[in-house]
Structure formats: structure tokens, C-alpha cells
Amino acid sequence: MTDSETREKWDNASRLFDLMGGFGPEKRWRPYKERLFSAMNGKILFMAVGTGLDISCFPPGHDITGIDISPKMLEKAAPRIAAYPGRMTARVMDVHDMDFPDAAFDQVYTSCTFCSVPDPIGGLKAIRRVLKPGGGLKMFEHTGSRIFPFNLILNLMNPLCRNVGPEVNRDTPANVRAAGFTIGKVTNIFLDVVKTIEAAAPIT
Amino acid sequence: MERRLYFIIGDILNCALAAGAGGWLTWLVVTDGWPILPAIAAGMVVGMMAGMLVGLFCSPFFGIMEVILPAALAGQMGGIVGGLIVAGYGGGLNEVFLSAIPAGLLTLIFVYLLQARFRGEAK
Numbered sequence: 156m157t158d159s160e161t162r163e164k165w166d167n168a169s170r171l172f173d174l175m176g177g178f179g180p181e182k183r184w185r186p187y188k189e190r191l192f193s194a195m196n197g198k199i200l201f202m203a204v205g206t207g208l209d210i211s212c213f214p215p216g217h218d219i220t221g222i223d224i225s226p227k228m229l230e231k232a233a234p235r236i237a238a239y240p241g242r243m244t245a246r247v248m249d250v251h252d253m254d255f256p257d258a259a260f261d262q263v264y265t266s267c268t269f270c271s272v273p274d275p276i277g278g279l280k281a282i283r284r285v286l287k288p289g290g291g292l293k294m295f296e297h298t299g300s301r302i303f304p305f306n307l308i309l310n311l312m313n314p315l316c317r318n319v320g321p322e323v324n325r326d327t328p329a330n331v332r333a334a335g336f337t338i339g340k341v342t343n344i345f346l347d348v349v350k351t352i353e354a355a356a357p358i359t
Numbered sequence: 360m361e362r363r364l365y366f367i368i369g370d371i372l373n374c375a376l377a378a379g380a381g382g383w384l385t386w387l388v389v390t391d392g393w394p395i396l397p398a399i400a401a402g403m404v405v406g407m408m409a410g411m412l413v414g415l416f417c418s419p420f421f422g423i424m425e426v427i428l429p430a431a432l433a434g435q436m437g438g439i440v441g442g443l444i445v446a447g448y449g450g451g452l453n454e455v456f457l458s459a460i461p462a463g464l465l466t467l468i469f470v471y472l473l474q475a476r477f478r479g480e481a482k
Contacts, residue, residue: 175419183366183422297424302473308407308431328481341481345425346473350481 158224158249161273165225168320172206172228181208184295187344188212188266191295191351195219197261200285203268204245207232213239220260221245222253250278258287265294269330270321279334286356292336294352299324301347309348328352361425361471369421370429370467377413377430378463381406381437382444382455389442391449402442403435410434429470433463 189212197218201209204221205228213219219241223229226247236243248254250272263282272278282292300306309324316323328341328350336354343350361367385402393401414430437459444450444458 176423177419179369179418179420179426180423183425302477304432304435305428308428311407312411312427312431343477343479343481346428346470346477347481348424348428 158251158273161271162224164319165223165271166227169206169225169227169231173208173231177208184344184349185212187351188295191293192264194291194293195262195264198259200255200260200263200282202250202263202265202282203271204229204232204236207235209266210235210239210243213241215240217241219243222248222250224249250281253281253285255285257284259285260290261287262291262293265292265296267296267321269294269296269327270298270323270325275325275327275330276333279330279336283335283356288356289358290356292331292352292354292356294327294331294354296327296352297321297323297349298327298347305346305348361474366421366425369417369426371464373414373417373421373426373430374433374463374467375460376417376463377410377433378437378440378459378466379456380409380413381434382441382459383452384409385438385441386445386452386455389445391445393446395443395446398442398446399439402438402440404438406434406436406438406441407431408434410437429467432470433466436462436466
């Protein structure tokens with residue numbers, strides 16, 4: 156899928172994004188997201204802001220730069236970004252083609268992002284570039300499963316899901332390792348499907 | 360395991376409806392002339408599809424993966440029950456629907472047990 160196709164897909168998805176994800180899923184995940192985001196420190200890059208549903212889970216007073224490939228998502232996120240009690244800006248940008256200088260951020264956060272990035276390992280390598288050596292990558296993601304029959308169900312769902320939204324059978328921890336990060340901790344939230352991943356960029 | 364009452368009620372509703380819908384759709388597809396094994400196989404397939412649709416409908420209220428995956432499995436179980444009843448002795452729609460619901464609730468218990476096993480720091 157090309158970048159323009161990805162942008163178009165998420166521009167289209169922005170119409171129903173809050174309806175599908177704004178209440179139940181956010182309410183369900185909120186305690187886990189708040190716990191993950193509570194470790195925010197220093198200059199932060201937040202990947203794939205979407206409509207800004209995660210922003211209310213951010214602790215106040217931080218310096219956060221958000222990016223998203225979809226201009227329509229960011230249009231919807233604008234009031235939430237403006238309401239953040241700290242310093243937050245957002246730009247339309249593709250993770251594969253970020254124009255930030257090397258080592259620009261202390262931490263990078265993602266929330267249901269690497270189910271959607273077309274080249275996940277390439278995207279994670281791009282994050283590694285903009286992250287300071289030893290900087291933290293903290294992810295809230297859904298992945299594929301190793302549990303039968305859920306792995307079968309997710310593999311069957313994937314061809315349909317990938318056309319309208321995320322891929323549902325990715326092995327994101329393996330992708331994080333393949334991009335050169337060191338994983339410190341993976342915490343399962345729902346089965347082995349919804350999880351947090353805490354990793355660090357190499358020091359050298 | 361989920362401890363918030365709102366989500367527990369949602370999980371129960373979701374799995375019961377998904378299994379019921381799986382049984383119902385199977386009743387539409389399978390007739391009492393079918394051999395048992397093809398009836399069960401057809402029930403699994405159409406039940407899973409019905410379960411996913413129910414999960415998609417419940418998703419905005421109760422969660423995404425936590426809803427759609429159990430719903431798909433509960434739908435399959437409902438479809439299996441439906442296939443057995445229809446192909447076994449030509450049971451009616453109400454019987455299929457009401458018999459599928461407990462299968463959905465058993466599926467939820469199975470998911471909760473798995474969740475207790477897998478939740479927390481991954482090895």
C-alpha cells in the first residue's frame with residue numbers, strides 16, 4: 156500500500172473513528188494507557204495522533220509533538236490538542252519520512268499505530284533515528300495471537316481489516332527487535348493480543 | 360480477568376448474542392437432511408461470521424479486540440450447536456437460538472480463564 160493510499164484510507168476512517176473507538180474501547184483501555192503514558196519524560200514524539208482520543212490519558216505539563224499521516228484525523232484532533240494542559244503540537248507526517256533531526260526526542264509513544272504502518276520495521280527504524288541513544292519507545296498495540304483459535308480468527312479477519320483499517324495479525328514485538336531496539340518488558344492486557352511494549356534504542 | 364461490571368455485562372451480552380446469532384444463521388443454512396459433520400463445519404463458518412457481525416455492533420460500547428474475538432468464537436460455538444440440533448433431529452429456530460446461548464456463555468468463561476492465564480508480563 157502506497158503512502159497516498161494509506162493517507163486516503165485513514166482520511167476515510169476518520170469519519171467513523173470516534174464513533175467506533177471513542178467510548179467503549181477507550182473506556183476499556185484507559186487505565187492501561189494512563190499507566191503507560193505516566194512515564195512521559197523529556198521531549199516526546201507521539202506517533203499517529205488520530206482524532207486525539209489518547210490525549211486525555213496524557214499526564215499534564217509535557218512537551219509533546221504528535222504526527223499523523225491523515226490530515227482529516229488531525230483536523231478532528233485539533234480541539235483535543237488545544238485542550239492539552241501542556242505544550243502539544245501536531246503535524247501531518249508519515250513515519251517513514253519524518254523530517255525531524257536525528258536524536259530529537261527523549262521518548263516515543265505509540266497507541267495502536269504499528270498495526271497500520273505499511274512497513275512496520277522501516278517505520279520503527281525511522282523512530283530509532285529520531286530517538287536519542289538509550290531513549291524509550293513505549294507502545295500500546297494490538298498484535299496477532301499465538302493462541303489457537305484466536306490466531307486463526309485474526310488471520311481470517313486480516314484481509315478484510317487491512318483494507319479499511321489496521322492489520323490484526325502482526326508480530327509487533329518481533330518487529331521492534333528487528334528494528335534494533337532492546338525490549339525491556341511486554342505486558343499482556345487482553346490475552347496475548349492487546350499489549351504494552353517497553354523498549355529502548357541502542358546506546359551506541 | 361475483567362472486573363468492571365459494565366464490561367462484564369457487555370461481555371455476557373456480546374457472547375450470548377453472538378452465539379445466538381451463530382445458531383440462528385446456521386439454522387437458515389443447514390437443513391435436517393445434512394450429515395452431522397458438514398452441518399457442524401458449516402455452522403462453524405457461518406457462526407463465526409455472525410459472531411463477528413455481532414462483535415462489530417457491540418464494539419463501540421464495550422471494546423474492540425476484547426469484544427470481536429470472543430464474539431467470533433462464541434458465534435462458532437453457536438453455529439456448532441445449531442448444526443448439531445438441525446442436522447441431528449431437525450430442531451426449530453427457538454430451540455437452536457436458546458441452546459446456542461449457553462454455548463456462548465461457556466465460550467466467555469473459556470476466554471476469561473485464558474485471560475487469567477495470559478494477562479500480565481509476557482514471558
